[in-house]
Amino acid sequence: xxxxxxxxxxxxxxxxxxxxxxxxxxxxxxxxxxxxxxxxxxxxxxxxxxxxxxxxxxxxxxxxxxxxxxxxxxxxxxxxxxxxxxxxxxxxxxxxxxxxxxxxxxxxxxxxxxxxxxxxxxxxxxxxxxxxxxxxxxxxxxxxxxxxxxxxxxxxxxxxxxxxxxxxxxxxxxxxxxxxxxxxxxxxxxxxxxxxxxxxxxxxxxxxxxxxxxxxxxxxxxxxxxxxxxxxxxxxxxxxxxxxxxxxxxxxx
Amino acid sequence: xxxxxxxxxxxxxxxxxxxxxxxxxxxxxxxxxxxxxxxxxxxxxxxxxxxxxxxxxxxxxxxxxxxxxxxxxxxxxxxxxxxxxxxxxxxxxxxxxxxxxxxxxxxxxxxxxxxxxxxxxxxxxxxxxxxxxxxxxxxxxxxxxxxxxxxxxxxxxxxxxxxxxxxxxxxxxxxxxxxxxxxxxxxxxxxxxxxxxxxxxxxxxxxxxxxxxxxxxxxxxxxxxxxxxxxxxxxxxxxxxxxxxxxxxxxxx
Numbered sequence: 065x066x067x068x069x070x071x072x073x074x075x076x077x078x079x080x081x082x083x084x085x086x087x088x089x090x091x092x093x094x095x096x097x098x099x100x101x102x103x104x105x106x107x108x109x110x111x112x113x114x115x116x117x118x119x120x121x122x123x124x125x126x127x128x129x130x131x132x133x134x135x136x137x138x139x140x141x142x143x144x145x146x147x148x149x150x151x152x153x154x155x156x157x158x159x160x161x162x163x164x165x166x167x168x169x170x171x172x173x174x175x176x177x178x179x180x181x182x183x184x185x186x187x188x189x190x191x192x193x194x195x196x197x198x199x200x201x202x203x204x205x206x207x208x209x210x211x212x213x214x215x216x217x218x219x220x221x222x223x224x225x226x227x228x229x230x231x232x233x234x235x236x237x238x239x240x241x242x243x244x245x246x247x248x249x250x251x252x253x254x255x256x257x258x259x260x261x262x263x264x265x266x267x268x269x270x271x272x273x274x275x276x277x278x279x280x281x282x283x284x285x286x287x288x289x290x291x292x293x294x295x296x297x298x299x300x301x302x303x304x305x306x307x308x309x310x311x312x313x314x315x316x317x
Numbered sequence: 318x319x320x321x322x323x324x325x326x327x328x329x330x331x332x333x334x335x336x337x338x339x340x341x342x343x344x345x346x347x348x349x350x351x352x353x354x355x356x357x358x359x360x361x362x363x364x365x366x367x368x369x370x371x372x373x374x375x376x377x378x379x380x381x382x383x384x385x386x387x388x389x390x391x392x393x394x395x396x397x398x399x400x401x402x403x404x405x406x407x408x409x410x411x412x413x414x415x416x417x418x419x420x421x422x423x424x425x426x427x428x429x430x431x432x433x434x435x436x437x438x439x440x441x442x443x444x445x446x447x448x449x450x451x452x453x454x455x456x457x458x459x460x461x462x463x464x465x466x467x468x469x470x471x472x473x474x475x476x477x478x479x480x481x482x483x484x485x486x487x488x489x490x491x492x493x494x495x496x497x498x499x500x501x502x503x504x505x506x507x508x509x510x511x512x513x514x515x516x517x518x519x520x521x522x523x524x525x526x527x528x529x530x531x532x533x534x535x536x537x538x539x540x541x542x543x544x545x546x547x548x549x550x551x552x553x554x555x556x557x558x559x560x561x562x563x564x565x566x567x568x569x570x
Contacts, residue, residue: 147440149446154447158443161560177437177440178436194402198449198451207567219471219477222471301423307411309415312409313459315461
């Protein structure tokens with residue numbers, strides 16, 4: 065058995081104070097860093113560490129590359145933003161393990177959790193995830209668009225607070241707009257909506273608005289969009305953005 | 318305006334390596350610690366720091382107490398396990414702010430996110446949250462049981478991976494069993510199910526099983542239960558528990 069390892073880790077949303085000591089320790093052990101280029105750029109590493117940056121959308125070949133390096137005895141950190149298990153590299157690695165060389169099942173693979181975008185954004189605006197909630201990727205790269213809409217309808221109808229990842233793409237700029245239109249038929253217009261881009265980073269941009277007034281143009285590919293439930297409230301404040309939180313209690317409707 | 322502050326923070330699941338530097342720094346600033354007794358016991362603090370432990374289920378009075386202390390100029394850390402915003406103290410604090418003294422809206426309140434139980438458990442078993450997913454509290458203390466069941470049905474029907482918090486209580490030991498029975502009518506019996514108690518702590522106990530074989534007796538009040546979707550897979554390994562992950566792609570059914 066090789067002494068190689070795969071350490072799949074999330075850097076958190078951006079602020080270094082939100083990276084766990086476990087992920088920091090994993091990075092210090094790594095001989096090789098594998099990941100999307102801009103995420104690797106966030107990692108300071110010793111000069112002997114080999115960087116293998118790759119483009120977006122190459123998750124599966126990147127995963128296979130990491131597994132091959134580990135098989136050859138390297139200690140490979142597979143680096144994601146946020147939490148590696150949420151719409152990020154961890155699933156791709158295990159997909160590659162399942163479909164790949166049976167020897168890969170004997171590799172030492174560990175996942176280090178991270179502060180996900182959803183948790184980071186929630187903390188910045190208050191406590192919108194205090195009630196039942198869900199995370200939905202609006203990308204239709206890997207699932208059909210009607211399924212995305214079906215999930216959005218089911219979640220809104222049952223009273224979940226919703227976090228939307230990948231709200232739109234260059235190829236399909238209409239995705240978030242269609243979801244918001246659909247939601248306006250299911251939920252009151254005063255439900256709070258949060259647009260958060262680059263949360264906790266110097267260029268952070270957060271807008272708190274309502275479902276009636278939510279403008280999809282506030283989102284780009286890096287934006288997380290939170291849509292509240294009927295239990296989500298905005299607390300007005302003087303000289304500051306409102307707090308947004310979801311009440312702990314809920315009623316049948 | 319008072320110089321008091323409220324710092325609402327999550328300690329993470331248990332392992333100190335999963336507590337963020339931001340939460341550690343917040344604890345170092347605090348003059349007062351407010352929270353459920355067993356969580357405060359996990360915090361080492363200087364001798365001058367005043368501890369205000371309280372019982373479970375006293376969230377709202379605990380929140381008011383923290384706000385009053387901050388109004389009097391104290392720096393109060395409100396301590397939760399996991400992430401403070403997920404079925405924990407952050408919502409209770411904002412509920413108290415909204416219903417309370419208007420002066421409380423001018424207090425300096427900050428939320429520090431934490432590694433939630435759901436993210437910690439997912440990392441321990443692989444990547445079950447790689448697809449769309451939701452978090453549901455099965456407690457009916459604050460919402461009617463039919464609403465809990467409605468949300469479970471909606472989530473399973475639409476293909477969400479589900480994380481169940483508060484799966485049962487001493488007063489209502491039947492909750493999780495009823496949910497699992499309901500899910501067996503909606504999902505294939507081979508869908509992976511994970512029971513995780515005290516994840517990342519020395520006494521951690523994790524069981525990977527299937528929906529057909531899931532035994533509610535594996536859960537107690539501290540257990541997080543993950544139920545997969547049709548895209549969730551278990552990868553068998555020699556001499557180790559299977560990896561569990563959710564495929565990134567999904568199909569309409």
